[in-house]
Amino acid sequence: MVLSKFLMCLLYIVTGLPLCCRFGAAACRQYSSSSGYPNVSLSSPLPGIPKPVFASVDGQEKHETRITTLENGLRVASQNKFGQFCTVGILVNSGSRHEAKYPSGIAHFLEKLAFSSTSQYGSKDEILLSLEKHGGICDCQTSRDTTMYAVSAEVKGLDTVVSLLSDAVLQPRLLDEELEMTRMTVRFELEDLNMRPDPEPLLTEMIHAAAYRGNTVGLPRFCPVQNVDKIDRKLLHTYLRSYYCPERMVLAGVGIEHEQLVECARKYLLNVKPVWGVGTPDKVDRSVAQYTGGIIKMEKDMSDVSLGPTPIPELTHIMIGLESCSFLEDDFIPFAVLNMMMGGGGSFSAGGPGKGMFTRLYLNVLNRHHWMYNATSYHHSYEDSGLLCIHASADPRQVREMVEIITREFIQMAGTAGEMELERAKTQLKSMLMMNLESRPVIFEDVGRQVLATGKRKLPHELCQLISKYIKGISYRISPISQLTSRPHSPAKMVVCLACTGSSGRTSDVSWRRLCGYVQQGLTYSMTAPLTLVCRGVVCQWALELQSCVCCIEFSMVTLMLFFICGE
Known part of the structure; x- marks a missing residue:
């Protein structure tokens, strides 16, 4: 096609005659504007089509709840x-x-x-x-x-x-x-x-x-x-x-x-x-959530589960969490900002700018430790309690380092946060809020849940004002450990969840006794205060055998609870 056009142009240059003279009027008819098709302007509405109705946008909420x-x-x-x-x-x-x-x-x-x-x-x-x-x-x-x-x-x-x-x-x-x-x-x-x-x-x-x-x-x-x-x-x-x-x-x-x-x-x-x-x-059961912590064991064999000929990689998944606040408390917004500031994700995830590459878990964990597969922050909030946790994945041989790194991230929450990362977290939170509320089903769920829980609804611009309200001096407000230890009724408690999945159902050559020891060492090395080991006396023979490995670690006003899901 390209070669034929080139030869025709070359013939025109050599002979000096237009193409229609060499090949007739039919040769250029399909490229001319003299065909029988109507000349319709693209800048004016099509004839016979109803006039569309457009929504006006001025940045203000048009309809109140x-x-x-x-x-x-x-x-x-x-x-x-x-x-x-x-x-x-x-x-x-x-x-x-x-x-x-x-x-x-x-x-x-x-x-x-x-x-x-x-x-x-x-x-x-x-x-x-x-x-x-x-x-x-x-x-x-x-x-x-x-x-x-x-x-x-x-x-x-x-x-x-x-x-x-x-x-x-x-x-x-x-x-x-x-x-x-x-x-x-x-x-x-x-x-x-x-x-x-x-x-x-x-x-x-x-x-x-x-x-x-x-x-x-x-x-x-x-x-x-x-x-x-x-x-x-x-x-x-x-x-x-x-x-x-x-x-x-x-x-x-x-x-x-x-x-x-x-x-x-x-x-x-x-x-x-x-x-x-x-x-x-x-x-009606009107019980209030009681944050307890505990130890649970689950044996799981993934040897016969695979999406293809390649077996599932042997990874250790750990989830470390602590109690946060309910969505009815004033600290709910600071915790939401904290969760956005921690951010995180997988070692490889598709997407472009705006997905949180400058969050703490990306900068301090995934970008610095190539063996980390995943590090993501989650915040679950209810009417009487909440749970802030971090999910991390790595090779079983890196359990101790992984636990140490994630626990240090929790401890650094009590430190001073930079103004730039706080501004970035607030902007991301407001952006995510406004983007989700563009969808009609999401607006419906937001209206229904807020009215069901509180009897009223805060509009998006009100939530954005609350987020922007804590621009200055938010560092002390987003410290979950310092907030929770100031509560008179109960100390802060961390929950550690450990799950190992792999093609063999075992964590390669790492035994569970050694794996639990790695968890304990990682928690111990990441703390700066002295630790006191206290055996919990759990009604589980497996837990009783581990004794010092599966235990309640108390230091100052913080209690770390271990919870395990183990492969067979």
């Missing part, structure tokens, strides 16, 4: 948003933390049973067909403290959406075949969780169990295998009768008028009697 409480205690919260679609859902103050009086796993079952057959719809297919008429989708998600039923659809289908939500939450049939299918789904999900090469979900589950031993947020979020066959319709109705009551619910909507949502709520949620009957508030 409006809240109405109905006669039965149900709160209705909404925020209008530009667009033809809306997201509406019901949030319930229930989750795995409320299962102390029940077999663990009820919230997990309810998540999988959501949007099944109801009094109006014979099956989930009928629900999906009714939503398809309005371009809608539905979903249910549970966490440790909240259950959320959500639907996204066109605004003109709001009446159908609220009617469906009311039916799905208050009128589920819970048929035997649906329960049996849910049991199969739960078993598959548990098997998939244990076979994942990435141990982060499992470590998150286990560090909560270690930090809050047997209470509230320490209860398992996933249904234990031994409880799958114990959960039936009668047990679910007993749980729903206590927790699925109007005063523990919020109907939230984004992208709709508040009056329309309140009208639909009065129509479908005000005088509706649930299938399980009316509950009594005195049966």
Whole structure:
């Protein structure tokens, strides 16, 4: 193609004649503007097309969150948003933390049973067909403290959406075949969780169990295998009768008028009697999270789990954490800034500027120690407690150094933070907040969770003002150890989670006794104060044999708790 064009140009230069003279008018017709196609300007709207409606942007919040409480205690919260679609859902103050009086796993079952057959719809297919008429989708998600039923659809289908939500939450049939299918789904999900090469979900589950031993947020979020066959319709109705009551619910909507949502709520949620009957508030578990720490052992063999012919690399995953604060306290914003300042990630992760290459875990850990595979900071916050932790991964032979490095990062939190890194962390936090709140489902969840927990909502610009408020003198506010040791009711405690995964199920030639010794040495060498070893007397023969390796290490007002997940 290029050669033919070159020869034609050369012929034109030699002969001096235009191409149309040598090859005729047809030769240049396809390149001329005299064809039969209309000449449409790209700078003016196309004819016959409706004029588009654009949203105006001035940097200010256009719509404030409006809240109405109905006669039965149900709160209705909404925020209008530009667009033809809306997201509406019901949030319930229930989750795995409320299962102390029940077999663990009820919230997990309810998540999988959501949007099944109801009094109006014979099956989930009928629900999906009714939503398809309005371009809608539905979903249910549970966490440790909240259950959320959500639907996204066109605004003109709001009446159908609220009617469906009311039916799905208050009128589920819970048929035997649906329960049996849910049991199969739960078993598959548990098997998939244990076979994942990435141990982060499992470590998150286990560090909560270690930090809050047997209470509230320490209860398992996933249904234990031994409880799958114990959960039936009668047990679910007993749980729903206590927790699925109007005063523990919020109907939230984004992208709709508040009056329309309140009208639909009065129509479908005000005088509706649930299938399980009316509950009594005195049966609700109102326990407060008790941060305890502890030791747990799990044997795991990854020798037959691989995504391909290459076996899973033998790595030691450690998660070190300490108690932070609840999202209701004033220190929640400083802890969020601290978590952003620590940042971190993997030794290799795709992406460009803005992903946190100047955070402490990147600068001090990943960039300085080539053998570190991962170092990431996490912050879990609840209404009565919180957990700040760092997840790190490395070769089993580097356990002692890894523990020492991560523990030193925790201790350096109590030091002075540079003004530049604080400004960078605040800017990243505000940027992440505003970016996430561009999505309608995220706005819905933010509105629903804030109203459910506090009865009101802080707008994004208010949160940004709170973040900017601590620009000066924040160093002493983001010191978790100094903050927690100043609490009179309990000392600060660290939780250490250790997980080893590999193709052989063992950590190569490093024995578990030596591995635990490395953890202890890493913790010891990273502290500047004298240590006093105290054996915990754990009811686990494996822990009793280790004695000085698996122990509670106390120094000053800080207590370090060890929690292990070991390979077979």
